[in-house]
Amino acid sequence: MCHRITIDKERKLAENTANGRVNVLELKDIFLEIVEHEDWQAGFNMLCDYSGIENFDVTTKDIDDITEWQTSIDALIGDGRCAVVACRDAVYGMSRMWEIISSEHSQQICVFRQMNDAVTWLGYTVEE
Numbered sequence: 152m153c154h155r156i157t158i159d160k161e162r163k164l165a166e167n168t169a170n171g172r173v174n175v176l177e178l179k180d181i182f183l184e185i186v187e188h189e190d191w192q193a194g195f196n197m198l199c200d201y202s203g204i205e206n207f208d209v210t211t212k213d214i215d216d217i218t219e220w221q222t223s224i225d226a227l228i229g230d231g232r233c234a235v236v237a238c239r240d241a242v243y244g245m246s247r248m249w250e251i252i253s254s255e256h257s258q259q260i261c262v263f264r265q266m267n268d269a270v271t272w273l274g275y276t277v278e279e
Contacts, residue, residue: 165188167198172205237262247262
């Protein structure tokens with residue numbers, strides 16, 4: 152897996168991009184890297200670009216596990232929104248499962264197929 156994280160304090164937005172083969176442990180590592188970043192503040196929004204993931208090695212049990220783990224770091228995440236962009240059917244489907252299961256937690260998650268839709272849902276202007 153290859154990933155990149157950028158945090159824009161002014162916009163209160165963390166962006167992460169993941170490519171290649173991704174498993175649930177790597178997803179946890181990305182989230183930890185974000186919330187432990189010096190520029191991160193609880194309540195910032197997240198934009199997860201998973202459109203470059205080619206192999207999503209995540210099971211339904213993994214989704215349950217990551218949702219439970221996510222609950223343990225709710226205070227670090229805060230109440231910001233998380234938009235996930237997933238083009239491939241498998242990535243989209245598993246991400247939607249995560250969206251549904253985590254709906255009881257502090258961070259509202261929504262999965263999209265198009266980046267423009269995700270950015271708009273987060274309340275930002277789509278850059279051309």
